[in-house]
Amino acid sequence: MASRFEVCLAGQGGQGLILAGLILAEAAVLDGKNATMTQSYGAEQRGGASHSEVIISDGDIDYPRVLKTDLLVALSQEAFDNFHHEVKKEGIILTDSHLVEKKSGDGLIALPIVETAKGAAGSGAASNMVALGLIAGLTKIVSCKALHKAIDARSPRGTQRSNRWAFKAGFDLAKTISPKAKRKA
Amino acid sequence: MPDNQKPRLMQGNEAVAEGALAAGIGFYAGYPISPANEISSILSARLPRKGGIFLQMEDEIASIAAVIGASLGGARAATATSGPGFSLMQENIGYAVAAEIPCVVINVQRAGPSTGQPTSPSQGDVMQSRWGTHGDHPIIVLCPSSVIECYLITLRAFNLAEKYRIPVIILMDEVVGHLRERVELPPPEEVVARPKPTVPPEWYFPYDEAAGLVPPLVSFGEGYRYHVTGLYHDIAGFPTQREDEIEPWFERLFEKIEANREDIIQVDEEAMEDAEVALVAYGAPVRSARHALRLAREEGKAVGLIKLLTLWPFPEARIAKLGHQVKKIIVPEMNRGQMVLEVQRVVAGRRPVIGVNRVGGQMVSPYQILELLEA
Structure with a gap:
């Protein structure tokens, strides 16, 4: 069976994690890979649990939902609590050090994602872009070139520059992580 | 290569809209509802630019009524909805069957009954798509399980509706409607015009x-x-x-x-030549079944897949053959067991037919299917 890389981006509605999943999947397709993206959310526009799942593979993707997570991005305590046990032993759990207070486990990486977004883009709303930068920095599942293109294409007018800065800040932040913690990189 | 034929990530609902445009849709009327909204929202932007008409109606009853009227006016016409709206449309679907007016009705199924779970998948409307309107009647129901199939089936739905003067229902589910995956759309086909009478x-x-x-x-x-x-x-x-x-x-x-x-029924099969167990699936569970099939084949288990692209009329001839072909038949569904009843009816006790079900807004897991292979 062709190898699958399974990503779960989970948090609260309004954090932009469904958009981040979409950008990640579009970047994978730009890289010439196969990708699927599904989303799960409540009826509300903001707030409430929300997550997206992205599967990336060189071969066909049949089951489009996460079975064993390679990379979890959890931007709320609820998201961490719900999804961390589905992560592979050698997988990565990426959380925000402030939003997720109670956290432990193999492969845990806690970073100030929201603060980094505020610093780089002037708004915590760009946390999803920081997360994408971290994904690019921590793994090799998609190329930076493809992510740049996908982010530019999906950024509403006026946010392209700040989204690029936030992405770069996330990518640079990943360099501060010890190679051991990067695991599957 | 034209832009819309390049490989790209596309959503199921988006592919339905693309398929409708490729089929020459001239009229769309609908009322907003999750998880079908992307179809309306895309067509509201694209259809008027092609000279077509998009109407947001006051409700789903008015939507299907407008679609029937537009079809009588010569337009290829469609509406899209989900469970609650599909219920409201039933009476007029029967009208279109009786008056023999072509139209396409898309139902992106969400969990029900009633308001249920607007953003979660289900396949609870399988029997409703067959028998939702009152009175004895025929119907055509098609069911995609991938984004490219959303495109191809929509194209086909419009053509079948015209060819047989009947409402064609595209029965999707939230997984397939919201699923994004890589597709390459085929070049558009020529739209066949409605045949004209030869008499004065x-x-x-x-x-x-x-x-x-x-x-x-x-x-x-x-x-x-x-x-x-x-x-x-x-x-x-x-x-x-x-x-x-x-x-x-x-x-x-x-x-x-x-x-x-034979013209209407479309069934795909995979690895059935030597199969001892047949998985019979439609919609999102096809994805679970194919995943399970691949894992099982790696372990040397003789498992095959029958994918139903046409649900109604039910593909009786192909399913009946399973009663002589395999040892066991497994039917995964995101409901409490609806199509399994048809499979059991047709297999008529010759072989065990087992349903594997999941409700509550989640896909059937491939492991649920694999467990049944052990049994």
Whole structure:
């Protein structure tokens, strides 16, 4: 069976994690890979649990939902609590050090994602872009070139520059992580 | 290569809209509902630019009514909704069946009954798609399991609706509607125009079996006068209570579908040559079944897959063969077991037919299916 890389981006509605999943999947397709993206959310526009799942593979993707997570991005305590046990032993759990207070486990990486977004883009709303930068920095599942293109294409007018800065800040932040913690990189 | 044929990530609902545009849709009327909204929102932008009409109606009853009217006016017409709206449309779907007016109704199924879970998948409307409107009637129901199939099936739905003068229902589910995956759209096909009658207006009868199982339908405004009603009608479309007029009409209404089962029914199969266990699936569970199939084959287990792209008329001939072909049949569904009943009816006790079900808004897991292979 062709190898699958399974990503779960989970948090609260309004954090932009469904958009981040979409950008990640579009970047994978730009890289010439196969990708699927599904989303799960409540009826509300903001707030409430929300997550997206992205599967990336060189071969066909049949089951489009996460079975064993390679990379979890959890931007709320609820998201961490719900999804961390589905992560592979050698997988990565990426959380925000402030939003997720109670956290432990193999492969845990806690970073100030929201603060980094505020610093780089002037708004915590760009946390999803920081997360994408971290994904690019921590793994090799998609190329930076493809992510740049996908982010530019999906950024509403006026946010392209700040989204690029936030992405770069996330990518640079990943360099501060010890190679051991990067695991599957 | 034109832009829309390049490989790209596309959503199921988006592919339905693309398929409708490729099929030459001229009219869309709908009322907002999750998880079908992307279809309306894309067509609201694209359809007027192509000279078509997009209407947001006051509700789903009005939406299907507008679609039926537009079709009589000569447009290829469609609406999209989900469970609650699909329930509201049932009466007029029956009207379109009886009056033999082509139209396409898309139901992106969400969890029900009632308001249920607006953003979670289900396959609870399988029997409703067959029998939701009252009265004995034929219907065509198609079901995609991937984004490219959303495109191809939509294209096909419009063509079948025209060819057989019948509402065609595209029964999707939230997983397939919201799923994004890589697709390459094929180059568009030529849209076949509605056949015109060869007789002058005074000799035209829209329900005359002498003109074939599917008499040509003339669009309103072309100079041919006829009557349209949901009442039992004669060959001119006027109400009748004469059994000698009703019976042949009823016979033809069913026969136009029965006699063309081969044309309408589409079933794909995979790894069935040596299969001892057959997975029979449609919609999102096809994805679970294929995943399970691949894992099982890696372990040397002889598992095959029958994918139903047409749900109604039910692919009886192919499923009946399974009763002699395999040892066991497994039917995964995101409901408490609806299509499994049809499979059991057709296999008629020759082999065990086991349902594997999941409700509550989640996909059937491939592991649920694998567990049944052990049993």
